[in-house]
Amino acid sequence: MEIYEKLREILDAHPSGAPKSKAFEEILRILFTQEEAAVAVHMSFKDKDLADIAQACGIPIDEVEKRLERLADKAVVYARVKDDRKRYGLLPTIPGLFEFPFMKGKDTLELERLARLWEEYHADAMGIAFAGNPTPLARVVPVYESLKAQTNVLPYEEVRGFIQKVKYYAVTNCACRVSMEKCDKPREVCLIFDAPGRFLVERGYAKEISQNDAIRVLDRAEEAGLVHISNNSQDRPNFICNCCTCCCTVMRGRTQLKHPHAFGISSYESRVNPGNCTACGLCQERCPMTAIVIGDEAAVIAGEACIGCGLCVSTCPTEAILLVKRTAEPVIPVTVQEMGLRAAQEKGKLDKFIEIMQR
Numbered sequence: 001m002e003i004y005e006k007l008r009e010i011l012d013a014h015p016s017g018a019p020k021s022k023a024f025e026e027i028l029r030i031l032f033t034q035e036e037a038a039v040a041v042h043m044s045f046k047d048k049d050l051a052d053i054a055q056a057c058g059i060p061i062d063e064v065e066k067r068l069e070r071l072a073d074k075a076v077v078y079a080r081v082k083d084d085r086k087r088y089g090l091l092p093t094i095p096g097l098f099e100f101p102f103m104k105g106k107d108t109l110e111l112e113r114l115a116r117l118w119e120e121y122h123a124d125a126m127g128i129a130f131a132g133n134p135t136p137l138a139r140v141v142p143v144y145e146s147l148k149a150q151t152n153v154l155p156y157e158e159v160r161g162f163i164q165k166v167k168y169y170a171v172t173n174c175a176c177r178v179s180m181e182k183c184d185k186p187r188e189v190c191l192i193f194d195a196p197g198r199f200l201v202e203r204g205y206a207k208e209i210s211q212n213d214a215i216r217v218l219d220r221a222e223e224a225g226l227v228h229i230s231n232n233s234q235d236r237p238n239f240i241c242n243c244c245t246c247c248c249t250v251m252r253g254r255t256q257l258k259h260p261h262a263f264g265i266s267s268y269e270s271r272v273n274p275g276n277c278t279a280c281g282l283c284q285e286r287c288p289m290t291a292i293v294i295g296d297e298a299a300v301i302a303g304e305a306c307i308g309c310g311l312c313v314s315t316c317p318t319e320a321i322l323l324v325k326r327t328a329e330p331v332i333p334v335t336v337q338e339m340g341l342r343a344a345q346e347k348g349k350l351d352k353f354i355e356i357m358q359r
Contacts, residue, residue: 003037004028013352014045015137015343016092017129023121030114031076031097039067040077040090044359047078047089056359075100075205080195094130094137094249095239099175103190103205106178115179118249127253132232132261133346135339138250139232139264139332141240143222146310146323147268156234156332157267159218163193165236169214170197172206180247189221189242196238218242225286227251227309232264235335245288255289264330266308268323274298276320283312283321 004025011018018024032040042056050068054061068088072079076097078089091097098118106115118126130137141159155161163169173187191214192200200206209217218228221242229250230237241248245255253262270291277298284292284299291305292312299321301312313321333339344353 003034003041004032006041007032007037010041010043010356011090011093011097013344013349013356014090014092015340015347015349015353016094016096017126017347018093019125019129021121021125023117023124024126027097027114027117027121030110030117031074031101032071036067036071036076039064040071042359043077043088043090044356045090045092046357046359047080047087048359050086050088053088072199073203075103075200075203078196078199079203080199093126095241098249099190100200100205102175102178103172103200105173106181111179118179122249122252123257127249127257127262128259130250130262131253131257131259132264132343134261135333135343135346136232136261136264137339137343138229138241139330140266140307140309141228141230142266142268142308142310142323143228143314144218145222146313150323154234159228159230159240160215162230162237163191163211163214163218163240166193166211166214168194168197169209169211170201170206171209171213171217172200174241174243174247176241176247176249177244182246183244185224185226185244185247186220186242189217189224189226191217191237191240191242193237193239222311222314225288225311227288227307227311229263231336231339233333233336233339238336251288263307264332265306265326266310267326267329267332268308268310269303269306269326270301270308270310270312270321271324272299272301273320273322276318278318278320280317282315282317286311286315 054064071077144160147158170192172190174190177187201208226242229243230240243251245251250263253259281294289305291302293300344350
């Protein structure tokens, strides 16, 4: 089997997917040389000791290290040091192979070409492959201001509470807006946490920040009308992207590709108190899903289209809109591991995924 197709099949075993496409073959050829791909096909999504990878490859360890370091410097594989030993792991397509290389900007012809190929791949296959079937890998987390008046809000349901479990914070550029360049929304608002964040900082793709800095990033994103999207689990966030509907790969899975499980909605939905509403239209301007219509006397929200982001709540000058718990709350996996295994099983790739993880 041709080496790039073999690598694609391994990447496709991940719940994020990597369906076959001419565009993706070109992407892999840009990201990996043949020699680098020959090492990558012996790796796992779980990081492995350098010596173990070299043994699996049958290539001298010094040569394997050189190839893996080149890939890590390109942010195409994950790298860390544990117990004074170097370890490396594969990155999935999303979040990973698509986002990480763009986090320094799009200042080379190669990155320009990658941007066009990823957009082609999104429309052709990747946007649908990443979506849930039905369990999504990403979900909306409401903005903080929209839930201040609520009681019994669980930590994973509100963005500030969700990031309190994090030990390491990093901020970087939004890869979607860097690659698409469709709007002038803030770019340096992508938050990556703990080990992946540390890796990106070490390789020059992100910068370390404090928890207070992270909260300021969230506030700036909310002010700009961006939607908080994180991994679809209750335990801890791996990332919080702050997304627009014109550039975001995940959000466009719902708005453009019309996939109902492109991402998970929040546990809340917006409700209007007509007595307080002045029909000013600010909420309609802020709604990323065009779920709000301004009537003669008040705003009207189409509940089935509301994703529960809270942007309409935080902008309402008369406090006429609030978030309320949905009657049918979405089921959010307890852990990242549960989310991944459930999504893999639903997509018919659980056995292959476990095989790759157990390498």
